[in-house]
Amino acid sequence: MTQYQNVTPEEARFTVRFAYTSDLLKDWQRHPVRTSRKVVRIIRPIMGVVLILVGLWNLWLMGRRICTIEQYLDFRFSFLDRVSYLGWELLLPLLCLVVGVLEFFIDRIRLNRSLKRMQKELGPEPWPVEYRFGADRFTISQADTSTSMVYSRIASVGETKDFVLLRIAKNVFRLPKYAFVQGTPQEFMAFLGAKVPVKK
Amino acid sequence: MWFVLSLIALLCWSGSDMFSKIGSKPSDKLSHWKMVMAVGLVMGIHAAYEVFIGGVEITWDTIVAYLPASFMYILSMTLGYVGLRYIELSVSSPICNSSGGIAAVLCFLFLQEMPGLVQWIGVAAVTIGVVLLGVVEMNESDDARELRQKNSKVKYEKSFIALLFPILYCIIDALGTFFDSVILREEATGTFLDTVFPTVLEEGPANVAYELTFLACGIVAAIYVLGVKRDRLTVKAEGPKLLGGIFETAGQFAYIYALGDTAHAGFAAAIIASYCALSVVWSRIFLKEKLSWKHYGAIALTVAGIVILGIFDA
Structure with missing residues (x-):
C-alpha cells in the first residue's frame, strides 16, 4: 500500500479530536x-x-x-x-x-x-484519537501510530444529527460533531462533498 | 345480527389501531411495553369472564399447546406497537394487515391447502400493494414529505427501520395464523406438523389460552416498566393505550360471533377485513395524516387484496 506523508497541524484544514472510552463505545x-x-x-x-x-x-x-x-x-x-x-x-x-x-x-x-x-x-482508557484533514489527504493518529490516506479511499461521506460518517472500505468511522476543534461540521461536509460522494 | 356484529368489529379494530397510535408517542421509548400491559390487562379480564362465567375449561396443557401461536401473535403485536412510534398509521396498518397473504402461502406450502384463482389474485394484490407502498415511501423526496406532513401532529423521517417493524409484524403474525390453523385443525394434516403440534384444541379454550398468555406478558411488561425502569404511569398518557386494549378485545369478541353465522361468514369477513381502510380514514381525520396519491393508490390495492383474502378465508 502507498505510504503518504502525515498531514501536519499547519497543513490541516479540519481537525477532529476526541477520546474513545468504554462508555462511548458501549453507547455507539x-x-x-x-x-x-x-x-x-x-x-x-x-x-x-x-x-x-x-x-x-x-x-x-x-x-x-x-x-x-x-x-x-x-x-x-x-x-x-x-x-x-x-x-x-x-x-x-x-x-x-x-x-x-x-x-x-x-x-x-x-x-x-x-x-x-x-x-x-x-494501555488504559481513554484512548485519544485525532483526525487531521489536509488539502489532498488525511491522517488518523492514535497512540504512537498514524495512518495517512488520500480522499479517494473514502467511499462516501454521510451525516447524522450528532456525527459525520466516513465510509472507508467496509468500515464506517464516526466523527462526533462536538469534537471539531478546527473548522465546523458544515464547512467540512461542503469541503468533503466536493471530493467524495455524499450519502444521505 | 351478523351485519351489526361485523360493523362493531370493524369500528372496534380500527378504533384500536387509532388509540394504539395515539398512545405510542415517539418520545416514549417504553410505549410498546405499556401497550402490552394495557392489552394484557383487558384480555386478562375477558379471559376471567370466559372462564368463570362463560364456563370455558382451561388447563396448563392448553396454554402450552397453544403457546407457539399465541407467542407469535403477541410478538407481532409488540413489534407493531414499536413501529407505531416511527411511521404513520395510514402506512403501517395496511402493511400489518396483509399477513393473510403470507399465511395463505404458508398453508399452501405446508398444509397443501390449494388456494383458488381469486385467492391467488388476492395474494398478488396484497404483495404488489405492500411492495409499492414501500417503494413510494422510500423514494419520496424530503420536500414532498415535509409539505404533506405540514399539518400532521407528528413529523416522521424517511427510514427503512420504520418500515421494518410493520413488515416484521406481517411475517410473524402470518406465522401465528399458520400455527393457529395447525393447532385448531379438524383433521390430521398428514405432515410432520402432526408430530410437532400433537395437541389439537377447540377455538374457545385456544382463545382463552391466548388471552392468559397475553396477561402473563402484560405482567412481565409491568415488572419491567414499573420495577426495572421505574417509569410512572399517568392517566393522560396511558388512557389511549387502555382504550386501544378495550377496543382490541371487544373487536375480537364481535369478530368471533360475526363469523359464527356461517350463512353470511363471507360477507362478514369482507367487511371486517377492510378495517385497515377505516384506520386510514381515522388517521386522516383525527391524526391529520396526509399521504400522497401514490400512497393511497398502493393502500387501495393492498386493502382490495386483504378483502379478497378475508372473504375466501371465511
Whole structure:
C-alpha cells in the first residue's frame, strides 16, 4: 500500500479530536448508525426469543414421547437410530437454547473482547484519537501510530444529527460533531462533498 | 345480527389501531411495553369472564399447546406497537394487515391447502400493494414529505427501520395464523406438523389460552416498566393505550360471533377485513395524516387484496 506523508497541524484544514472510552463505545454500539446494524439489532433479540421457544418446545415434545433410557439402549434400535435420537431430540433443542441465549449477549461479548484488546495494545482508557484533514489527504493518529490516506479511499461521506460518517472500505468511522476543534461540521461536509460522494 | 356484529368489529379494530397510535408517542421509548400491559390487562379480564362465567375449561396443557401461536401473535403485536412510534398509521396498518397473504402461502406450502384463482389474485394484490407502498415511501423526496406532513401532529423521517417493524409484524403474525390453523385443525394434516403440534384444541379454550398468555406478558411488561425502569404511569398518557386494549378485545369478541353465522361468514369477513381502510380514514381525520396519491393508490390495492383474502378465508 502507498505510504503518504502525515498531514501536519499547519497543513490541516479540519481537525477532529476526541477520546474513545468504554462508555462511548458501549453507547455507539447501542445506537448504531448503519442501517444494516440497526436491522441486526432489531432482528437479533427476536431470533433469540424464537430460538429459545423452539428449544423449549422441542424439550417439551421430547418429554411427551415414550422414549426412555431402556428403550434408547434397546438392542432393536440401530446405531443410526440412537444417533438421530440424540441429535434431534436432545442436541437440537439444546443448540437452539444456547444460540438463542447467545443472541442476547453476543454484542456485549464482542465489545468486551475488543475493549480488552484495546487495553492490551493501547494501555488504559481513554484512548485519544485525532483526525487531521489536509488539502489532498488525511491522517488518523492514535497512540504512537498514524495512518495517512488520500480522499479517494473514502467511499462516501454521510451525516447524522450528532456525527459525520466516513465510509472507508467496509468500515464506517464516526466523527462526533462536538469534537471539531478546527473548522465546523458544515464547512467540512461542503469541503468533503466536493471530493467524495455524499450519502444521505 | 351478523351485519351489526361485523360493523362493531370493524369500528372496534380500527378504533384500536387509532388509540394504539395515539398512545405510542415517539418520545416514549417504553410505549410498546405499556401497550402490552394495557392489552394484557383487558384480555386478562375477558379471559376471567370466559372462564368463570362463560364456563370455558382451561388447563396448563392448553396454554402450552397453544403457546407457539399465541407467542407469535403477541410478538407481532409488540413489534407493531414499536413501529407505531416511527411511521404513520395510514402506512403501517395496511402493511400489518396483509399477513393473510403470507399465511395463505404458508398453508399452501405446508398444509397443501390449494388456494383458488381469486385467492391467488388476492395474494398478488396484497404483495404488489405492500411492495409499492414501500417503494413510494422510500423514494419520496424530503420536500414532498415535509409539505404533506405540514399539518400532521407528528413529523416522521424517511427510514427503512420504520418500515421494518410493520413488515416484521406481517411475517410473524402470518406465522401465528399458520400455527393457529395447525393447532385448531379438524383433521390430521398428514405432515410432520402432526408430530410437532400433537395437541389439537377447540377455538374457545385456544382463545382463552391466548388471552392468559397475553396477561402473563402484560405482567412481565409491568415488572419491567414499573420495577426495572421505574417509569410512572399517568392517566393522560396511558388512557389511549387502555382504550386501544378495550377496543382490541371487544373487536375480537364481535369478530368471533360475526363469523359464527356461517350463512353470511363471507360477507362478514369482507367487511371486517377492510378495517385497515377505516384506520386510514381515522388517521386522516383525527391524526391529520396526509399521504400522497401514490400512497393511497398502493393502500387501495393492498386493502382490495386483504378483502379478497378475508372473504375466501371465511
